Amino acid sequence: MSGGVGAHVRRTWRHVELQFHGDVTQTRMSRWFPQRLHVGYTRTMLAALWLHPDPRRIGIIGLGGGAQTKFCHLHLPSARIDVAENDADVIALRGEFQIPADDARLHVECVDGARWLRGHRGCFDLLLLDAYDAQGIPAALSTQAFYDDCRAALGADGVMASNLYDTDTRAHLARLRRSFHGNVLKLDEPDMSNKVAIAWNGRPQPGPVDAALAALPWGARGQLRAGFRRLAAAWQRAAR
Structure with missing residues (x-):
C-alpha cells in the first residue's frame, strides 16, 4: 500500500511488516517465502489475469511492500511494470522487502498516482490499485474523474483491479460502474x-480456469487458483 507518515519496518521471527503512523500494518512479507503473495x-x-492472461505492460499505483510488483516481475517475464508511489520513505525501504532494483522491465517512480495515470x-493491459495513506484511500484516487482516467489508461482489452478497504465500497463501485459502463465485478x-x-x-472471453492457470x-498457479475460480464464478453469475 502507499503513502503514510513515518513508514518503518517491523520484524518478527516469521514476518517483515511495513507500518505507518499508529503502528498499523500495511504490508506483511514472510521471511521464509519472501516472493509469495502472503496477504489474501x-x-x-491478481485474479484479474484470468481476463487478460498475458499482459505486456502493467501499471501499479501503490508500491508498499511490493508483493504484487515482485510477483509480476518474477512470474510474468514478458511484462513491463511501471509503479507509482508517492512516499519516498516507502520506496527507500524496498530493499527490506526484496523488491528488485529498477531494470529494463521494472520502473518505480516517486510521483502522485493520479497525476501519473493521466500521462x-x-x-496498460493490467492496472493494479492498492494505494492508501493514514486516512485511507486518498481523495485524489477516489473521484469519478480518477476512475475515468483508470479506464483511459487501459488498452482496448485492459483490466484493472482495486483493493477497497476501510472505505465506502458502494460509492467506489458506483463510480467504477459509471466509468466502465457496468463492466465491474466485486469479490x-x-x-x-x-x-x-x-x-x-x-x-473479454476468458477460457477455462485450469487452462489459464496451466x-x-x-510457482504462480497455486497462489492464484482460488482467486481465478472465485472470479470465474462471479463472471458466470453476472452472465445469467
Whole structure:
C-alpha cells in the first residue's frame, strides 16, 4: 500500500511488516517465502489475469511492500511494470522487502498516482490499485474523474483491479460502474474486510480456469487458483 507518515519496518521471527503512523500494518512479507503473495487480497487482485492472461505492460499505483510488483516481475517475464508511489520513505525501504532494483522491465517512480495515470493513456493491459495513506484511500484516487482516467489508461482489452478497504465500497463501485459502463465485478475477500473490484474494457472471453492457470509458471498457479475460480464464478453469475 502507499503513502503514510513515518513508514518503518517491523520484524518478527516469521514476518517483515511495513507500518505507518499508529503502528498499523500495511504490508506483511514472510521471511521464509519472501516472493509469495502472503496477504489474501493481493492474490485476489491478481485474479484479474484470468481476463487478460498475458499482459505486456502493467501499471501499479501503490508500491508498499511490493508483493504484487515482485510477483509480476518474477512470474510474468514478458511484462513491463511501471509503479507509482508517492512516499519516498516507502520506496527507500524496498530493499527490506526484496523488491528488485529498477531494470529494463521494472520502473518505480516517486510521483502522485493520479497525476501519473493521466500521462499513461492507453498504456496498460493490467492496472493494479492498492494505494492508501493514514486516512485511507486518498481523495485524489477516489473521484469519478480518477476512475475515468483508470479506464483511459487501459488498452482496448485492459483490466484493472482495486483493493477497497476501510472505505465506502458502494460509492467506489458506483463510480467504477459509471466509468466502465457496468463492466465491474466485486469479490469479497474471505476472512478479511477487504473487497476487490475488477473492471475491464472490451469484451473479454476468458477460457477455462485450469487452462489459464496451466499457462502460468508453476510457482504462480497455486497462489492464484482460488482467486481465478472465485472470479470465474462471479463472471458466470453476472452472465445469467
